[in-house]
Amino acid sequence: MAQPETTMPAMTQRMQDCIEACMNCHSICEETMSSCMQQGGQAQMQVMRALMDCSEMTRMCADMMMRRSPMSGEMCAMCAKACDMCAEACRSMPDDPQLMRCAEACRRCAEMCRSMAAV
Numbered sequence: 001m002a003q004p005e006t007t008m009p010a011m012t013q014r015m016q017d018c019i020e021a022c023m024n025c026h027s028i029c030e031e032t033m034s035s036c037m038q039q040g041g042q043a044q045m046q047v048m049r050a051l052m053d054c055s056e057m058t059r060m061c062a063d064m065m066m067r068r069s070p071m072s073g074e075m076c077a078m079c080a081k082a083c084d085m086c087a088e089a090c091r092s093m094p095d096d097p098q099l100m101r102c103a104e105a106c107r108r109c110a111e112m113c114r115s116m117a118a119v
Contacts, residue, residue, distance in 0.1 A: 014119075015065055018076070018112040022062035025083060025109035029055035032090070032102040047089045047099070054086035054106060061113065077117035083110035 033051045061079035064072045087106035090099040 011068075014115065018116045019062045019065050021105075021109040021112040022058040022065075022079065025105045026055050026058040026062070028102045028105040029058070029086065032098050035096075035098045044089075044092070047093065050082075050086040050089035051102070054082045057082040058109060065116070073117050073119060076113040080110040080113035080117060083107070083113065 029051045033048065033055065036048060036051070057079045061072075061075045064075045069075070083106040087103040087110065090103035090106065093099045
């Protein structure tokens with residue numbers, strides 16, 4: 001017996017842009033974690049936790065959008081929250097250019113994810 005054919009919704013440009021922002025944010029969070037670890041005790045634990053949460057959330061969010069999961073909207077809302085928290089944590093150390101770069105990527109990703117969550 002043949003399986004019924006299911007059609008996936010088309011990948012919109014806004015969705016592609018959000019996936020790209022998530023993947024970029026994921027990558028920058030990973031780089032920033034590495035940078036913080038190399039600095040040793042200077043990085044606050046709050047910053048490291050926020051980086052880890054944001055890194056995982058953005059990767060998962062991008063994955064769910066790519067496979068057109070029906071839970072993508074809810075995941076985008078959670079991802080935006082994680083990105084906001086990470087951006088705030090990174091901004092707590094304004095003298096570190098890597099953390100400022102990460103905060104900007106998180107801010108952009110949060111905006112994109114909020115836009116997708118509203119769909």
